[in-house]
Amino acid sequence: MAKRESSSKDLGTRNNQEVELTRSEAQSELLRELVAHLRQNRTQLREEWVVRISETRLLTAMTKEEIFAEATSVYDSYVEALETETFEALQAYARNLSERIIPRGVETHEVVGIVLLLRDVLARSLFAKYQTDFKKLNRILDAYEPAANRIANTVAVGFVQERERVIRQQQEAIRELSTPVLQVRERLLILPIIGVIDPQRARQLTEQLLRGIRTNRAKVVVIDITGVAAMDVTVANHLVQTVEASRLLGATVIVTGLSPEIAQTLVTIGVDLGKMNTVGDLQGGIEQAERLLGYKVVTLPEPR
Amino acid sequence: MEVPILKQGAVLIATFQAALSDADLNQLRRGLVQQVVKHRSRGVIVDVTAMDVMDSFASRTLREIAHMIRLRGAETVIVGIQPEVAFAMVQLGMTFEGVATALDLEEGLAYLIQKFKSVE
Numbered sequence: 001m002a003k004r005e006s007s008s009k010d011l012g013t014r015n016n017q018e019v020e021l022t023r024s025e026a027q028s029e030l031l032r033e034l035v036a037h038l039r040q041n042r043t044q045l046r047e048e049w050v051v052r053i054s055e056t057r058l059l060t061a062m063t064k065e066e067i068f069a070e071a072t073s074v075y076d077s078y079v080e081a082l083e084t085e086t087f088e089a090l091q092a093y094a095r096n097l098s099e100r101i102i103p104r105g106v107e108t109h110e111v112v113g114i115v116l117l118l119r120d121v122l123a124r125s126l127f128a129k130y131q132t133d134f135k136k137l138n139r140i141l142d143a144y145e146p147a148a149n150r151i152a153n154t155v156a157v158g159f160v161q162e163r164e165r166v167i168r169q170q171q172e173a174i175r176e177l178s179t180p181v182l183q184v185r186e187r188l189l190i191l192p193i194i195g196v197i198d199p200q201r202a203r204q205l206t207e208q209l210l211r212g213i214r215t216n217r218a219k220v221v222v223i224d225i226t227g228v229a230a231m232d233v234t235v236a237n238h239l240v241q242t243v244e245a246s247r248l249l250g251a252t253v254i255v256t257g258l259s260p261e262i263a264q265t266l267v268t269i270g271v272d273l274g275k276m277n278t279v280g281d282l283q284g285g286i287e288q289a290e291r292l293l294g295y296k297v298v299t300l301p302e303p304r
Numbered sequence: 305m306e307v308p309i310l311k312q313g314a315v316l317i318a319t320f321q322a323a324l325s326d327a328d329l330n331q332l333r334r335g336l337v338q339q340v341v342k343h344r345s346r347g348v349i350v351d352v353t354a355m356d357v358m359d360s361f362a363s364r365t366l367r368e369i370a371h372m373i374r375l376r377g378a379e380t381v382i383v384g385i386q387p388e389v390a391f392a393m394v395q396l397g398m399t400f401e402g403v404a405t406a407l408d409l410e411e412g413l414a415y416l417i418q419k420f421k422s423v424e
Contacts, residue, residue, distance in 0.1 A: 210387035217407055241394040248390040248399070250383070250406035250415075 028085075030143040035083040037129060038122065046075050049121045056117065058110045062101070070097065071114075078118060082147050087154045094158030102166055111159045115152045122148070179205050181212035187219040188289050189251075190282075194227030202238040209242060213251045220289040221246055224282045226257030236271040243276055252292060253277060256285035307332045311343055315416055317409070319351040329365045336369055340378050347416035348373050351409055353384030363398040370403040379419055380404065383412035 038045065050071050053059060059067055073093070081090040098111070126144065130137035179201070182190050189212055193205065213221065223239075225231075231239075243253040254277045258266075279285040290297060305328060310317045316339060318332060336348060350366060352358070370380035381404045385393075393399065406412040 206391060207387070210390060214387055214407065217411075219411075241391070244399045245387075245390040245394045248382075248385045248393065248405050249387065250411055 026139075027143045030140050031082060031085070031147065034126070034140060034144055035079055037126070038079045038082070041125060042075065042079075045121060045125055046071055048125075049075070049118050052117050052121060053114055056113065058113045058117075059106060061104045061106055070101075074114075075118070078151060081151050081154075082144075085147065087150065090151060091154055091158055094155045095162055098159045098162035102163060108156070108160060108163070112152070112156045115155045119148045119152060175201070175204065179208050181208050183216050183218070184286065185290070185293070185295065187217060187293060188222070188286075189213065189216060189218045189220075190222045190224060190286070192224045192227065192282075197228060197231070197235045197238075199234055199238070202235055202242075206238070206242045206245065210245060210249060213246060213249050218251050220252050220254065220292050222254045222256055222282065222285040222289055224256045224285065225262070226259070226282065228257075228262065229259075231262050231265060233269050233271065236266055236269070240271060240275065254279055254285045254288055256280065256282050307335075309335055309339055311339075311345070314344075314346040314420070315413065316340060316343065316345045316348045317351065318348070320354050322354060323357070324362065326361055329362060333365060333369050333372070337372050337376060340373055340376050346378050346420055348378055348380045349409065349412045349416070350380065350382050351384045351412075352382060352389075353386070353408065355389060356386065358385075358389050358393055358398070360396065360398060363393060363400065367400055367403055370400075379416060381406050381412040381415055384408050 050068055053067060053071070054064070062070070074097070077090050077093045081087055101111075123141070123144070126140055127137065130140060180192070182192075184190050189209075191205070191209055191212075197205070209221065209223075212218065223242075239255070243255070246253045256279045258278060277288075279288055287297075305322055305324065307318050307320055307324065307328065309332075310319075316336065318336060324332070336350075339345070340348060348369075350369070352366075355362075366382060370382070373380045382400060383406045385405065404415060406415050
């Protein structure tokens with residue numbers, strides 16, 4: 001009894017597989033037909049799409065000619081993706097396209113918008129073609145919709161990924177720019193800090209400073225925080241640690257440009273600034289550093 | 305491994321060659337504190353350039369050495385702390401308070417000579 005049941009189950013799965021097979025065969029048959037239709041009406045459908053794009057005021061950053069040229073290649077890649085049911089080529093194209101249009105200020109909603117527009121334009125043309133044969137229309141749409149949605153998905157994801165890559169790159173660039181350690185005199189470094197300091201940036205600042213002290217054989221460092229609007233406990237403590245670590249390398253640190261707000265905060269939260277050498281502004285800091293190093297700045301007498 | 309102690313004029317120089325065991329550190333302390341009076345030295349330089357890590361025992365011992373040597377009438381400078389080591393130490397709250405530090409041996413010597421001059 002049990003045996004028979006299992007064998008009938010086997011039969012069932014085999015039948016299912018066959019059905020699956022014929023269905024997918026039918027599906028690719030339908031897709032082929034669909035692709036042929038899209039190829040035949042390429043010029044007209046593309047025109048229609050471009051008109052819809054300018055009607056909905058998408059891609060305003062690009063000229064008409066550019067839109068037309070891009071539309072042509074997007075259309076062809078789209079049809080090709082439908083035909084081959086592979087998305088790698090389209091993905092590569094989407095990435096390439098994003099690379100070109102992101103610097104022009106094209107937004108995510110525009111890219112998603114135009115792909116969805118193309119999907120709608122093509123769907124409309126299918127409605128028009130098969131309006132007499134409702135059953136066939138249904139089957140064609142069954143084949144078309146999943147593929148079209150996947151294409152829209154692929155393009156949108158490609159665009160967003162490219163954008164994120166650009167953002168990451170820019171963040172990296174800002175980070176590199178944001179921590180200059182400058183030598184102003186023999187054995188005197190200045191470290192101007194501007195903007196918000198987060199723990200990651202604070203760590204990077206410390207690393208760069210300590211390395212700078214070693215390579216420049218600095219004895220005095222002036223850290224100028226005029227450009228820092230606010231400071232929390234973590235960052236303030238980090239600053240104290242940086243001062244102490246610099247001392248272990250044999251360098252004296254002078255902190256300049258503490259704003260009244262930061263001074264207030266530091267006093268309120270009770271950070272121990274006793275170990276720190278502070279001077280009002282950068283000029284005063286550099287003057288004190290010169291005194292520590294034994295420099296004396298004199299003005300030359302008026303040249304005759 | 306024992307730390308060799310060299311005499312250079314009025315200065316004793318102890319250079320760490322590698323990571324030290326606790327016993328080595330204790331021996332270094334004994335050696336330095338004895339020799340500083342025996343040689344009538346006025347300054348001691350402890351060079352830790354070779355140390356990649358500094359545990360709490362090592363840093364406490366170094367601070368004790370410096371304070372003991374001051375009581376014996378000489379000045380100590382610790383030189384050659386690596387940037388990474390310095391920051392790790394500070395984060396663990398080990399800051400060599402009251403002990404002079406310098407970038408390297410040359411700086412340490414310059415510091416001591418300056419110090420000797422100011423006393424004279």
